[in-house]
Amino acid sequence: MKVTEHIENANGKPLFSFEILPPLKGQNIQSIFDSIDPLMEFNPPFIDVTYHREEYEFKELPSGLLQKKIVKKRPGTVGICAGIQNKYDVDAIPHILCGGFTKEDTENLLIDLDFLGIDNVVALRGDALKNEIYFKPEKEGNQYASELVTQISNLNKGIYLDEELQNSSCTNFCIGVAGYPEKHMEAPSMDSDIHFLKQKIRNGATYIITQMFFDNKKFFDFVAKCRKEGITVPIIPGLKPIATKKQLNLIPHRFKVDLPDDLIMEVVRASDAEAVRQIGIEWCINQSKELMQAGIPVLHYYSMGKAENIKAIAKAVF
Incomplete structure (x- = not known):
């Protein structure tokens, strides 16, 4: 079932x-199931599976030539999605x-996803690799x-792509895209960002899922700007609880997201790691409740493969 249909049916x-x-x-794949099992009591209609590009480094050979070596690879998203749908009967x-x-x-x-009966995809440009300053598209790929x-x-x-194909079958994907409240x-600006987001909707995207944020006002302002520009598709907020003090520095640097001063100081003053975890959970619970009261159709959580914090939040909210 499509994400938009799940929202309508709710x-x-x-x-x-x-x-x-x-x-x-x-x-x-059991490691995936172990992270999903604790969250199934909250009846998720769909589960997102990220894709990670191969990371590589260059090693200089005695000849002076550079050899590219893959240093990190994660199993294929297609197989994981098939396994999830088969085991849990969710999208x-x-x-x-x-x-x-x-x-x-x-x-x-x-084509493989269509054969497997996967009805939804999230279309992303992707980030630059660690050895790249800027994102470089694949030759003959989408930029x-x-x-x-x-x-x-x-x-x-x-x-x-082969225009000479005859009697070709139509796929039926519901296409999600990313939105950035900040x-x-x-x-270069929020207005230009929304301009290109609107272009993705015109090209066929049917819902938006946002980057994480920690101040709901940023999300509400973002939604208002989108609606003003004529973007009417569902906008799903992406949420993540702070779990460690290191994330106070890592999240703003990695994702260019601002953290509210109140949250920062609570974490800074926390006595130990468990106190930090509880602060992150409570903050995310409060965010979730406010978003639900505003009538947001779906709350989407970035679990990063760890279910404990998300389960604590969901128990308090759903």
Whole structure:
């Protein structure tokens, strides 16, 4: 079932969903199930599965040439999504990136997902690799998320890269895209960011899921700006509880997200690691309750493969 259909069928009742990371190479799918099992009591209609590009480093050979070596790889998102749908009978939503894929790679991936009965995808540009200053698209790949959305939308219309195909089947993907309540780190302004978000909707995206935020006012202002620009699709807030003091520095640096001063000082004054964890949980509970009172259709949590904090939040909210 499509995300938009889940929202319509809920008849105004807020839905719970979450996002998981693929396991590291060498781990099996049971590690994924172990992180999902504790959250199934809250009846998530769908679970997002992120995609991680291969990371690599260059090693100089005696000849002076550079050899590219893959140093980190996570198992395939397609197989994980199939495993989740088979075990839990919920919709698994793979993230699809521009980076690391040619357009032909993307088409083949989408065909596989369609064969498996996966109805939803999230189309993302993807981040630059650690050894890149700026994002570099794959040669013959999509450069922007809006182009990726167009390719998926074309498949929904039966338009494949090989224009000579006859009697081609139409896919039926519900396409999600990312939104940034505090603007994308590379966007020159919020207005330009929303301009390109609107373009992704025009190209065929049917819902938005946001980057994490810790101040609900940022989210409400973002939604208001989107509505003013004529964006009418559902906007799903992405939430994450602070879990460690290190995240006070890591999250703003990695995601370009502001943390409220009240939250920062509570964490700074915390006596130990467990106190920090509880502060993060309580803050996220309060965020969640306010969002629910505002009639937000879905609350989406970034679990990062760890269920304990998300379970504590969900118990207090749903």
